[in-house]
Amino acid sequence: MRPDEEDGTTKSPGSRWTRIWAIIALILLILFLLVLGAAIYFYINYKDSSDVCLSPGCIKTASVILSSMNSSVDPCDDFYEFACGQWIKGHPIPDDAPSVSNFENLGQDLEFALKELLDENDEPYDYETSAVGKAKYFYNLCLNESEILDNWRTTFDEVVKSFGGWPSLGHQMKPDASIEMLYADMVAKFKADSLFKATVQPDDKNSQRHVLLIDQPQLNLFARDFYVAAENEERMAYLQLIRDVLILLDADRTRATLDAKEIIDFETALANITMADEHRHDIAELYTKITLGEMRRSLPHFNWPLFFNRMFKDLHEKNGKRITFDDNTEVVVYGYEFLRRLDVLIPQYDNRLIVNYLEWCWFFKTMLRDLPDPFALTIFKFYKTLNIMNVQKVRWHGCVTRINSLMPMATSAIYVKNHFDHEAKQQVEEMISLIMESFVDLLLSEDWLTKETKQTAKQKVNEMKRKIGYPDYLNDPAAVNNEYKTFKVYPGHYYQTKFSFYEQYQRDVLERITEAVDRERWVAGAALVNAFYSPNTNEIIFPAGILQPVFYSKDFPSSMNFGGIGVVIGHEITHGFDDRGRLYDNLGNIRQWWDNATISKFEHKAQCIEKQYSSYVLDQINMQINGKSTKGENIADNGGLKQAYRAYKKYEKRHSRPPRLPGVNLTHDQLFFLNYAQIWCGTMNDKEAIRKLRTSEHSPGPIRVKGPLSNSYDFAKAYNCEPGSQMNPREKCRVW
Ligand SMILES: [Zn+2]
Numbered sequence: 005m006r007p008d009e010e011d012g013t014t015k016s017p018g019s020r021w022t023r024i025w026a027i028i029a030l031i032l033l034i035l036f037l038l039v040l041g042a043a044i045y046f047y048i049n050y051k052d053s054s055d056v057c058l059s060p061g062c063i064k065t066a067s068v069i070l071s072s073m074n075s076s077v078d079p080c081d082d083f084y085e086f087a088c089g090q091w092i093k094g095h096p097i098p099d100d101a102p103s104v105s106n107f108e109n110l111g112q113d114l115e116f117a118l119k120e121l122l123d124e125n126d127e128p129y130d131y132e133t134s135a136v137g138k139a140k141y142f143y144n145l146c147l148n149e150s151e152i153l154d155n156w157r158t159t160f161d162e163v164v165k166s167f168g169g170w171p172s173l174g175h176q177m178k179p180d181a182s183i184e185m186l187y188a189d190m191v192a193k194f195k196a197d198s199l200f201k202a203t204v205q206p207d208d209k210n211s212q213r214h215v216l217l218i219d220q221p222q223l224n225l226f227a228r229d230f231y232v233a234a235e236n237e238e239r240m241a242y243l244q245l246i247r248d249v250l251i252l253l254d255a256d257r258t259r260a261t262l263d264a265k266e267i268i269d270f271e272t273a274l275a276n277i278t279m280a281d282e283h284r285h286d287i288a289e290l291y292t293k294i295t296l297g298e299m300r301r302s303l304p305h306f307n308w309p310l311f312f313n314r315m316f317k318d319l320h321e322k323n324g325k326r327i328t329f330d331d332n333t334e335v336v337v338y339g340y341e342f343l344r345r346l347d348v349l350i351p352q353y354d355n356r357l358i359v360n361y362l363e364w365c366w367f368f369k370t371m372l373r374d375l376p377d378p379f380a381l382t383i384f385k386f387y388k389t390l391n392i393m394n395v396q397k398v399r400w401h402g403c404v405t406r407i408n409s410l411m412p413m414a415t416s417a418i419y420v421k422n423h424f425d426h427e428a429k430q431q432v433e434e435m436i437s438l439i440m441e442s443f444v445d446l447l448l449s450e451d452w453l454t455k456e457t458k459q460t461a462k463q464k465v466n467e468m469k470r471k472i473g474y475p476d477y478l479n480d481p482a483a484v485n486n487e488y489k490t491f492k493v494y495p496g497h498y499y500q501t502k503f504s505f506y507e508q509y510q511r512d513v514l515e516r517i518t519e520a521v522d523r524e525r526w527v528a529g530a531a532l533v534n535a536f537y538s539p540n541t542n543e544i545i546f547p548a549g550i551l552q553p554v555f556y557s558k559d560f561p562s563s564m565n566f567g568g569i570g571v572v573i574g575h576e577i578t579h580g581f582d583d584r585g586r587l588y589d590n591l592g593n594i595r596q597w598w599d600n601a602t603i604s605k606f607e608h609k610a611q612c613i614e615k616q617y618s619s620y621v622l623d624q625i626n627m628q629i630n631g632k633s634t635k636g637e638n639i640a641d642n643g644g645l646k647q648a649y650r651a652y653k654k655y656e657k658r659h660s661r662p663p664r665l666p667g668v669n670l671t672h673d674q675l676f677f678l679n680y681a682q683i684w685c686g687t688m689n690d691k692e693a694i695r696k697l698r699t700s701e702h703s704p705g706p707i708r709v710k711g712p713l714s715n716s717y718d719f720a721k722a723y724n725c726e727p728g729s730q731m732n733p734r735e736k737c738r739v740w
Contacts, residue, residue, distance in 0.1 A: 055663050055664055056663060056664050056665075056666050057561075057662075057663035057664065057665060057666065058666055059559070061557070061558075061559025062559065062561075062663070062665055062666060063666055064559070065553075065557070065559055065560055065561075065564070065665060066665040066666050066667050066668045068553075069665065069668055069675075069678065069679075069682070070667060070668060071090055071091075071094070072087065072088060072090055072091035072682055072685060073086060073087055073088070073089060073090060073091075073678070073682075074086060074088075074089020074090050076089075077089060079723045079725070079731065080720075080723055080724070080725035080726065080729040080730065080731045080732060081729065081730050081731065082730065082731075083677075083681055083709055083710070083713055083719075083723075083731050084681060084684070084705070084706045084709040084710060086681075087678055087681035087682050087685065087709065088681065088682060088684070088685035088686075091106070091682070091685040092685065092686075092687055095109075095685075095686075095687070096687075097687060097688070097689060099393065099394045099395040100393045100394070100395050100396065100397040100398075101392075101393060101397075102391055102392045102393065102688055102689050102691065102692035103686060103687065103688030103689065103692050104686055104687060104688075105684070105685060105686020105687070105688075105705060106554050106682060106683055106684070106685045106686060107533065107683060107684070107686065108686065110533045110549075110550075110552065110554070110555075111533045111549075114419075114531060114532075114533055114549050115401060115404050115405070117419065117422070117423055118404045118408060118415055118418075118419060118531060119400050119404050121415075121418045121419065121422060122139065122140050122143040122144075122404065122407070122415075122418075123143075124140075125140070129141045129144075131493040131495070132493075133485055133489075134481070134485055135411065135413070135414040135417070135481075135484045135485045135487065135488040135491070136414050136417060136418055136481070136484070138411065138414065138488060138491050138493050139407050139411045139414040139415055139418075141493050141495075141501075142406075142407050142410070142411070142493065142498075142501055142502070142505065143403050143404070143407050145496075145497070145498040145501055146374060146399075146402070146403035146406060146407070146498055146502075147399060147400060147403055148498070149376040149399070151496060151498065152374070152375065152376060152498050152499070153376055155496070155497060155499075156371070156375060156498070156499055159497065159499040159500050159503070160367075160371065160499070163503070164363065166189070167186055167189070167190075167359075167363060167366075168181050168186065168359075170359070170360070170363045171263075171356045171359055171360050172250050172253075172255050172259060172260065172263040172360045172363070172364070173250070173253055173254060173255050174255065174256060174259070177355070177356055177359060181355055181359065182307075182310070183199075183306070183350070183355060183358050183359070183362075184306060184307045184308075184310045184311040184314065185310065185311075185314050186359065186362060187199050187311065187362060188310075188311050188312070188314035188315035188317075189314065189315075190362060190366055191315050191510070192314075192315045192316070192317075192318070192319075192507070192510055192511075192514065193503065193506060193507045193510065194366055194369075194370050194503070194506050194507075194510075195506055195509070195510050196362070196365065196366060196369070197221055197222040198221050198222070198223075198224075198361070198362060198365035198366075198369070199221055199274070199346075199358075199362065200218055200219065200220060200221050200342070200343070200346065201217075201218065201219040201220065201221060201222060202216070202217070202218055202311075202312075202315065203216075203217050203219075203513060203514070204216060204217065204513055204514050204516050204517045205217050205540070206521045206540040206541070206592070207293075207336060208287060208291055208336070208539075208540065208588070208592075208593070208594045209291070209293070209593055209594050209595070210593065211521060211540045211541065211588075211591055211592035211593050212520055212521055213520065213521065214516045214517050214518075214519065214520075214521060215293075215334060215335070215336050215517075216312065216329075216333065216334070216335045216336065216517065217335070217336050217337075217338070218335060218336070218337045218338070218343065219337075219338040219339065220278040220279065220338070220339055220342045221274060221278070223271060223274070223275055223278070224242070224271070224365065224368055224369075225238055225239065225242050225271075226238065226695055226698075226699050227281070227698060227699040228275045228278050228280055228281075229280075229698045229699070230698075231271065231272040231275035231276070232272070232275055232276055237389070237390070238390060239268065239272075241386050241389040241390055242268060242386070243264055243265065243268050244385075244386070244389075245382065245383065245385075245386040246263075246264035246267055246268060246364060247260050247261055247264035248382045248385075249364075249367070249368075249372065249379065249382060249383075250263060250264060250364075252378055252379060252382060253367075263360055266357050266360065266361075267357075267360055267361050267364050270353055270357055270358065270361045271361060273349060273352075273353075274346075274349070277342055277345035277346060277349060278339075278342060279339050279341070279342060280633075281633050281699075281701070282630060282632040282633035284338075284339070285583050285584050285635065285636060286583070286584070286587070287338070287539075287584055287587055287594060288587045288594050288596075290338045290339050291336060291337075291338065291594065292336070292337045292338075292340040293334055293335070293336050293337075294334070294335055294337060294340070295331060295332055295333060295334055295335070296308055296309050296312065296329055296330065296331055296332070296333040296334075296335060297330075297331030297332065299335060299343075300331065302344075303343055303344070303346075303347040304347070305347045305348075305350050305351045306346070306347060306350055308335075309329065309330075309331070312329045312333070312335075313328055313329055315514070316328070316329070316514060316517075318511075319511060319514055319515050320515070321515075321518045322518070322519070327515070327517060327518060370502070370503070370506070371499065373402060374402060374403075374406070374498070374499075374502075380396065384396050390691060391689050391690075391691040391692065392692070406502070408529065408531055410502070410505045410506070410509055411488055411491065411505065412528070412529025412530075412531070412532075413475075413478060413484055413487055413488075413526075413529060414484060414488060415529065415531050416474055416478055416529040416530035416531045416547075416548070417478045417481070417484045419530060419531040419548065419549070420473065420474045420478055420530050420531075420548050421478075421479075423548070424473055424474065424530070424548045424551075425551070425558065426473075427558055428473065428551045428556060428558065429472050429473045429551075431556075431558070431565070432472050432473075432546060432551060432556070432569060432573075433470075433472065434655075435565065435566065435569065435570055435573060435651065435655075436470055436472075436544075436573055438651035438654050438655055439570060439573050439574050439577060439647050439648055439651040440465050440466070440468070440577060441651065441654065442574075442647045442648075442650040442651040442654065443465055443574070443577055443578075443643075443647045443740070444462050444465055444466070445650070446646070446647065446650070446740060447461050447462060447465070447740075448462070452602065452605040452606070452609070453602050453605075454599055454601070454602055456599070457597070457598050457599060457602045460589065460590065460597050461581065463590050464542065464580060464581075464589065464590040465577065465580070467542060467590045467591075468542050468543060468544060468577065468580060469523065469541065469542065469543035469544075470543065470544050470545075470546075471526060471543060471544070471545040471546070472546050472551075473530060473546070473547070473548045473551065474526075474530035474547070474548050475524075475526045475530075478530070488508075490508045490511070491504065491505055491508050492504045492508075521540070521541070523541050523543070526545065527545065528545060528547055529547065530547045530548040530549065531547070531548065531549050532547040532549045532550070533547075533549045533550050534547065534549070534550060535547070535550050535572050535573075535575070535576050536576065537576040537577070537579035537580055537585060538592075539579075539580070539584070539585050539587075539588040539592060540588070540592040541592050542580065542588065542590060542591065542592045544573070544576040544577060544580075545576075546569070546572070546573070546576075550569065550572065551569065553568075554568055554679065554682055554683050555568040555569040555572060555683065556568055556569040560679075561662035561663070561664075561665065561672060561675065562652065562655055562656070562659065562662050562672075563652060563662065563672035563673070563675045563676040563679075564675050564676070564678075564679040566648050566649070566651060566652035566655065566676055567648065567652075567675065567676035567677060567678070567679035567680040568679050568680070568683060570648035570651060570652065571641075571644045571645050571648040571680050572644065573644070573648065574643060574644030574645065574646070574647035574648040574651075575640040575641060575643070575644030576640070576644075577643075577644070577647065578639060578640040578642075578643030578644050578647070578740055579636070579640050581643070581739075581740060582635075582636040582637075582639040582640055582643075582739075583610055583635055583636050583639065584636050585636075586598065586606065606739065609737070609738065609739045610635060610639060610739055612737035612738075613631070613635060613638050613639055613642065613737045613738075613739060614631040614632055614635050614638075615631060615737075616631070616711065616715075616737045617629045617631035617634060617635075617638050617703060617707065617711060618630070618631030618632070619631075620703075620707050620710065620711065622693060622697060622704055622706065622707065623706075624690065624693055625690050625693045625694055625697070627693075627694065627697050629697065629703055629704075629707055630697065630698075633701060634700070634701060634702060634703045636701065637701050637702045637703065638703060638711055638712075639739045639740070641703075641708055641711065641712045642711065642712045642715055642716075642737075642738060642739065642740070643738075643739065643740035644712075645680060645712040645713070645716060646716065646718070646738070646740065647740075648676075649676060649716075649718045652676055656672070671722070673718075673721075673722040674722050674723060676722070677713060677716075677719050677722055677723070680709075680712075680713075681709045681713070684705035684706070684708050684709050685705070686705045688704075710731075713731055714730075714731050714732065714733055714736070715736045715737055715738055717736075719731070719732075720732040
């Protein structure tokens with residue numbers, strides 16, 4: 005026996021006390037643990053109740069979320085229904101539109117805000133020098149139907165006379181009438197794009213410089229498909245519209261019927277030689293640079309030097325010198341094959357017919373939509389046949405849209421002054437930095453890019469310029485006035501004023517040909533619910549109009565802002581690296597900066613997305629998605645979601661976790677994905693759904709939710725979706 009053991013078992017007088025003390029200590033310990041447990045319990049409970057945000061902003065946000073979602077549906081089964089089920093029930097399609105959605109409603113709210121601002125007439129309009137005064141005056145001219153009815157015909161007759169007459173209306177055509185000169189005037193004065201598009205833009209292969217650009221035409225009937233498919237409803241309705249309008253313009257009835265048919269036949273022939281959008285993604289392949297001399301020689305049936313010189317005949321360089329072109333002038337053509345085929349097409353039709361087509365398009369695009377009855381009724385009949393609307397849209401909508409596109413910086417100036425929250429700019433700046441960081445992290449961790457490609461890609465992200473809200477000069481009325489100083493208002497004359505605005509607008513665009521590209525210039529106004537990536541300038545643009553709920557709100561928890569505007573930011577950044585954007589380098593020039601092995605890996609990944617989306621069916625019309633034409637947007641959606649989520653997790657680490665929303669039983673990770681989905685809540689009628697699927701580069705709302713979320717491991721984890729469930733399929737695609 006060892007002595008210490010003996011000691012330990014010896015019944016000494018002190019051992020009873022030791023036992024008592026031990027029992028007391030044990031009791032104290034139990035008591036202490038009980039108190040600690042209770043404290044933790046109360047702490048958690050106390051923390052829980054204080055962690056719920058009860059501010060009016062949070063309550064409103066929570067109520068919008070709850071009233072939109074259908075929580076009886078399993079989010080792993082159909083997340084779109086889970087997020088939007090009740091929203092859809094509560095938002096029937098309005099009578100004056102073919103669709104309704106959260107996104108479109110935001111645009112409507114913006115239109116309404118602009119209307120209120122343009123309606124304000126607290127002081128007499130200074131339509132001589134003030135840009136805002138001119139915009140307001142234009143808007144009121146547009147609303148004044150009786151004045152328009154009184155004098156539209158005078159303006160119409162003057163313009164048609166300047167074109168040399170309109171044969172459909174019985175005017176004699178000069179035997180030497182030149183299509184080149186007529187169309188050049190139409191482009192210079194009315195932004196015409198019906199025969200082909202001719203404009204000035206940064207050169208894709210030398211992004212510091214502007215260049216003349218020729219592209220295929222913008223057809224009147226939605227897209228190429230609607231002409232080339234066998235006889236269809238849209239084409240028939242359009243034919244009827246041309247005929248009815250010609251008769252309203254006093255054309256002889258028999259003549260009108262024949263000419264309408266000829267016009268649509270010519271437009272169909274034109275549609276037939278255009279390239280379908282889905283084949284136009286590869287700009288590098290589409291791009292051809294050619295001199296005017298070469299055009300003259302290889303495209304002999306259209307006098308290109310005459311056309312360009314006529315188009316610029318009233319335009320000048322900064323030093324006052326007239327702008328002229330010669331055989332050495334370079335022109336960029338998107339889709340040279342179209343021009344080659346146009347050169348074959350033109351001589352097949354007589355000038356009279358082509359002139360009729362051009363003047364019809366001119367009238368359709370610049371006058372018809374703003375004319376009161378009986379024209380308004382005729383065009384309404386056309387829209388109604390196509391299920392675009394069941395009742396006429398109230399007039400002011402069109403007037404707001406016109407002025408917002410003709411003088412975007414004037415309308416933007418009043419919009420941001422009254423509706424822009426400057427705090428937003430700061431927050432969005434921080435978000436952009438985090439999302440760019442996440443993109444770079446992702447980029448560097450990829451194994452399919454070579455080291456060199458990674459480095460250049462990283463440089464491209466780091467040099468990506470950001471434009472948020474609006475350009476600073478909008479705060480300075482003198483600067484805005486100066487921008488529109490040549491815009492002339494003709495009191496009492498809507499169309500005269502509109503046409504003078506068109507001409508000035510075009511002048512600004514075309515005169516850039518002699519100037520370097522100004523990277524500070526905003527390509528879009530601020531009063532827009534949209535966002536952009538511009539490949540030539542390698543920049544992302546977020547106009548003030550998109551920085552509001554459902555995309556962004558300072559009342560939203562950060563999870564929702566990242567799921568909203570955050571995903572949009574990621575989407576735009578990813579456009580710099582989608583099937584089109586990846587062709588441009590950090591300076592905005594098309595050049596091959598990826599090695600061939602990386603390109604083929606990229607294409608393999610993009611192919612996965614294309615195949616996946618092509619297998620999706622829009623149940624409503626049982627029609628498949630065109631995975632090819634939506635590829636770029638789908639890549640951007642998938643990449644954007646992933647980057648924004650990662651950036652949110654970084655943000656969460658740097659800031660305190662936001663409080664919970666009252667009554668919303670969702671974690672912040674779940675809210676991130678829910679808000680992303682709720683942006684796309686919406687419905688459209690069947691005809692509109694078919695048109696969208698045939699014409700849009702974007703997938704429809706339900707697919708924009710289904711695709712990116714079912715490719716996301718982060719989503720599956722946030723909602724605990726079993727592998728193999730509808731929203732967490734085992735096979736996933738990703739590019740970025
Ligand atoms: Zn996009």
